[in-house]
Amino acid sequence: MIIKSDNTATNVLIKKVGFDYINQYIKNELNLEETELNRFMLDNVARKNGKENYMNQKDMLKTFEALYNKRILNNSLCNLAINILKKQRSQDQIMRYIYDDVEFAHKTGVLDYINHDVGIININNQIYYIGVSVYNCKEIKGDKQIVGKIGKIFYDNLKTE
Numbered sequence: 001m002i003i004k005s006d007n008t009a010t011n012v013l014i015k016k017v018g019f020d021y022i023n024q025y026i027k028n029e030l031n032l033e034e035t036e037l038n039r040f041m042l043d044n045v046a047r048k049n050g051k052e053n054y055m056n057q058k059d060m061l062k063t064f065e066a067l068y069n070k071r072i073l074n075n076s077l078c079n080l081a082i083n084i085l086k087k088q089r090s091q092d093q094i095m096r097y098i099y100d101d102v103e104f105a106h107k108t109g110v111l112d113y114i115n116h117d118v119g120i121i122n123i124n125n126q127i128y129y130i131g132v133s134v135y136n137c138k139e140i141k142g143d144k145q146i147v148g149k150i151g152k153i154f155y156d157n158l159k160t161e
Contacts, residue, residue, distance in 0.1 A: 002107060003087045007041035014040060030066065032059040057131045060118045064105075064129055068120055085119060093117035094130060096148025098155050115142030117151070123158045130154055 014022065019037055026032045034056045039046035065071075070078040085105035093108050094117040106119025118131035132150050137143045 002084050003089055011040045035059045060131050061129050064120050093144050093147040094151030097152040110142055112140050113137045115144055117147055124160055
């Protein structure tokens with residue numbers, strides 16, 4: 001579900017756990033203010049009927065910070081989650097123009113005319129959060145190049161030789 005950004009696997013987990021439980025966890029355990037799960041992934045009928053899933057960079061920062069600082073789940077599960085996120089196969093956004101061997105635990109996403117990449121990156125043994133979301137793109141697949149350019153500028157300004 002994470003490594004390949006597999007929406008089918010995500011939907012299986014949503015069915016198993018349920019919308020109510022997930023949304024309660026989002027609000028009560030993670031204390032996220034602008035995140036809601038209102039439909040299955042790739043459910044275009046629900047989207048046409050006005051149901052949408054929401055998240056923002058502030059909530060993503062809170063989530064990655066809680067995961068990294070092991071304030072959710074337990075230590076073992078946080079470590080497992082971070083290691084899974086480090087294996088993300090989609091490297092065509094923030095990492096697009098970074099050719100160094102960089103440790104980056106992240107999650108990408110794409111919808112029509114939207115794309116994002118968010119995560120925690122290790123630069124010079126310092127951990128940073130980076131999140132870039134692009135909306136209202138001219139191309140249906142979003143603008144991964146601009147996310148890559150922002151990622152490269154971020155990285156180049158923090159790394160030292």
